[in-house]
Amino acid sequence: MNALKEHISFQASALSLRERRNTILASNIANASTPGYKARDVDFEREMSRQVGESPVFKTNARHMDSLAGTGGDALQYREPLNPSLDGNTVEMSVEQMEFSENTLRYMTTLTFLNRRISGLMSAIRGD
Template sequence: MKLFSNTFNVLEAGLNYSSLKQNITSQNIANIDTPNYKAKEVSFNHYFQNSLNDFEAKRTDPRHFSFTSGSNHSSVIQKKNFQYNHNGNGVDLDREMTELAKNQIYFNALSDRMSGKFNSLQSVIRGGK
């Protein structure tokens, strides 16, 4: 018997994505003056596909599609052939700061939802009081 619903797993995966995105964006900002550094980004589609590989579903008929694809590829992509500065650097500070702000909003929404789920469990444990 599972103690928690699948919602916790989905929220956890979202928080992991947000953490990875924060790390990659911070690396880009830290290397803004590094010659020939190419900016990296986190691909949501790759991350989503990797998360689907961990998803288990009960197939009631052998003709139903399987949820696992077996592909295990990285979700961090290096931008190629992009030069923003004259020294070969490919980091756009305005874009990176925008990505940080969007990621912060995303993280706050997920953490608020996770907190709400735990508050609901706490209410159930207390008997609705």
């Protein structure tokens, strides 16, 4: 059973993280007119590396700091606005919509990869 889990675990983790990111981006879009709202996002590559157990940046010296230092437990980060608004809201609809569209496309691609992995396993089990 562990072999099956290991076979699909990376794609399943990526799918879960993509879903979480879509929720965060949708929240940003929903709060575009809320004064003082700070747009948030997740660094997908860094978070996937953390979940898989790999460091996205290699330390070349023992005195170097870890690459995830200061990001917090959930790794949510605030987006730096290109054009800050007067009311303190940092949501920029064009940026949020582009990020949401790209993440949705990548979500569907990850889902396709996961379905193909599962279909491959099913074919192997059936002996096709």
